[in-house]
Amino acid sequence: MSRTARIRLFWGAAAVIAALYTMACLRLPHFGTAVHPYGDRAVAATLRQRTANTISSINFDQRAFDTLGEESILFGAVLGATALLRRTSHDHNTRPRPVRVLPSTRLFGALLLPVALLTGIYIVAHGQLSPGGGFQGGVVLATALHLAYVAADYRALQRIRPRELLDQADAVAAGAFTVLGLAGLVAGVAYLQNVLPLGTFNTLSSGGLVPVINAAVGIEVASGVIVVLAYFLDQTLFATGPAGGAFRKKAER
């Protein structure tokens, strides 16, 4: 199909979709409607489970099975990156070299890194109480570590990044979620049932299983993101395949 024909076909299809979608939207409840039956039930269930953050209660308790699948996608992405970005015998690798950075950048990086790490841990730990949780905190943790790359160079990042350990931590955390579910089954109740003591509302130990799964997710997200980024950085910065690496040239400039 020629480019013009393709774009014309798109406009035809888009016109039809736009028209019918608009008609559908006119039949939707008004924006801001007060009717949210599932939402109301979820809030009630959250308060019964003594969890302050409703979203964490839904993600790690009421609909934890969704999160199990989603964590598996993340685990699959790490394995996928391991497979797709692997070094093959065709690759030639170069070593990272020291890079000059402005002293001010170096200073801010050194100051920010511990603060960012602490923030990440806080967000993970308070997932059942305040906005945030394993996902958000995990991403903050992973990003924090990469401040070393921004503020210094790749060798500094390599020194503070225990890659093998993180790779295993990712798998162990993904497995921990599955095993936590099995614990319920072994105890004679349902899979992923929240059987731990629920604790006192609005304290760190409240919510039963929620903070435990939340922590596992935090570890998995943080280590998974770091490992995936490590594969990406290796491929783009230091591996030159048969076709050469223009990414590398750009990145080094």
Place this chain on the structure above:
Amino acid sequence: MNLLGPLPYLVAGWLLLVGVYGLVTSRNLIHAVGCLAVAQSSTYVLLLTVGFRRGGTAPVYSDTSPRSVVVDPVVQALALTDVVVGATVTALLLALVIQLHNRHSTIDPDRLNALRG
């Protein structure tokens, strides 16, 4: 009829179509993966729009009364799941693009002609 009523819903549809338009016309695979992310953002907008409740606050009760009115938390949880799914899929697709570039020195989708007919 309130014309602004369905506007947030329409924004979601607009984002989906814009993303598809980008995919249709893309000349760069990194751009195409970005367009896919744009199309996906339509789902975030639609989910959060559907769950909005006028006058509602965030569904977190650590510093508000358990009787306060909140927006629908379910769609927020779904959007969070959706974000993670989108990010991981994007990572996998970008890994494929990087390999295409590193080993075969092209990322123009219209120059990939090995599979046809």
Place this chain on the structure above:
Amino acid sequence: MTAAQLLPLAVAVPLLGAVTLALAGRLLPRLGCDILATAWASADVVLLAGLWHCSSRGTQVNWVGAWKPTGGEGVGIVLVGDRIGIGLALLITVLILAALLYAWRFFEEPPAGHRGTFPALILLFEAGMCGFALTGDLFNAFVFFELMGAVAYALTGYHVEDPRPLQGALTFGVINSLAAYCSLMGIALLYARTGELGMAQIGRHLAGHSADALIVVAFVLVLTGLLVKGAMAPFHFWLPDAHAVAPTPVCMLLSGVMVELGVYGAARVYWTLFSGPGGIPAHAMRDVLTSTGVVTALLGAVMCWQQRHIKRMLAFSTISHVGLFLVGISLLSPQGVTGTALYVAGHAGVKAALFALTGVLLDQHGSVDEHSLYGRARELRRSAGIMFVLGALALAGLPPFGTGLGKALTEHAAGEFLGWLPAVFVLTSAITGATVLRTAARVFTGAGGRPDATAGAQTRGDHEEPEVRDPGRPVPAPMLVVPALLLAGSLVLGLLPGPVTALTRAGQLFTSRAAYLAAVGLAPTNQPAMPVVTPVAPPVVWTGEGIALGLLSTILAAALAATALWGPALQGAAAHRLRGLAAAVTQRLVAPLRSLHSGRLGDNAVWLATGVAVLLVAFSTLVQP
């Protein structure tokens, strides 16, 4: 502990297996990883076989985390194991085991220090597919749909040394993800209307509204993701590109069961959500899906006939068969579902076996090109050759293969709806069978003339990267044993009355919306709480009509293959004129069709949009509020 409590294990056990392999792959040698993966996959098969056995007592229902609703209203996710769902999960686990066995010592270069990566990905794929087959929650279905999708993209692009797998995996990934996001839009629209995510709950709440534009748009959007996975025309363009380039064990899974899961999802969503009041009327569903199914079947068959890249040929054959499955589902009758279920199971065995045998050719000769392999695999004709021919005949519907029985049952049900539908079944299965038969004759015996080696604008199958260490070695035993077992399995499905009896009941349960609602505890108040299954008529196994039509398509396949092989050499004016006619048809009709399959991402995306638009127009016209 009851069987229903064990339902989440169908997902949890393979997930745990993936984690174990990812960790153990650092310590164990290659052989250890293969043994561990095979043992784990066998355990999954045993688990699902047990669940299948228990499901004969009735639908198994599990509220994950014990979030059982009170008064029909809850917050949790439900897993529903009826016989079709569990049967499909069992089929998935069997194929996973076959693929893992086949892949023993298969890959040249596992990622250094991560030898367990490939089997771990396969087990994650299994978890995603089993979760999708068993879930009774629409958003949860999306999550597992994405899990199987994401893992499948990575597996498809596994051979990074070659640009074609990367291209195929990218198209696959972008188009399927885009379609999944369309589905999620549909799920959000349904949530806005009903405030529910459970399939049964949404279905029950739809009854309070009329079938308006919102329902049509939501239905089409949800269906888009499923039918893109199910490769319905014009959503099918990604499939041959991905299936032609994926590693052989992955092809076995993609063609054998993943594509069929899309059709299953569409059927499940229709019956549970939309078949009641306030949903989509039966005639609209029947008209639209039957016509698109017929188009898909014909298109797949024509394109299959044109291929010389054997994997791509098998991929188009899958498209053709999926079209037939769509027709079977769209009849909206228990008989149609029973026949289709059996057809899917039989087809999975046959198609996986054919891909496995193609892998043997690739292993031995470094090529999957019908033309360049001409006469080169003579030494394999007593092993792989015979199996290839059997696979071709089973594809055409030869009794007593499971494909033949499934085809006969579906065909019969289709014939009761429209008299000419069986002709489509006979014709398309004959064409796909004939194509594979033609290939087998050329590759394994050097029959017919040497094919014209000049290539037009098409995908060739030579110059493939060999998937193995040493192309000169003898064929490893698993690579021949696995296809033999798969073919035998397909044969058993057609010979034994057990599966048909079980699937006859399963079809009745699957098409009964009341039974599904009752199983998840949402029985309408005026109906009894136990699933009502109408008295079971003795299951129809082989009929004279079915055997006759099966033989007819097999004979037709043989005749077509013979024409392709020896037709070009025939003398005489009539033969000359016929050849001229065939060339003209190919030039005028088939060549433009082939050029539409450009493999370009932009074209794929525009066909997706066009398909959505066509479905929207069709359903809005047919659904009168």
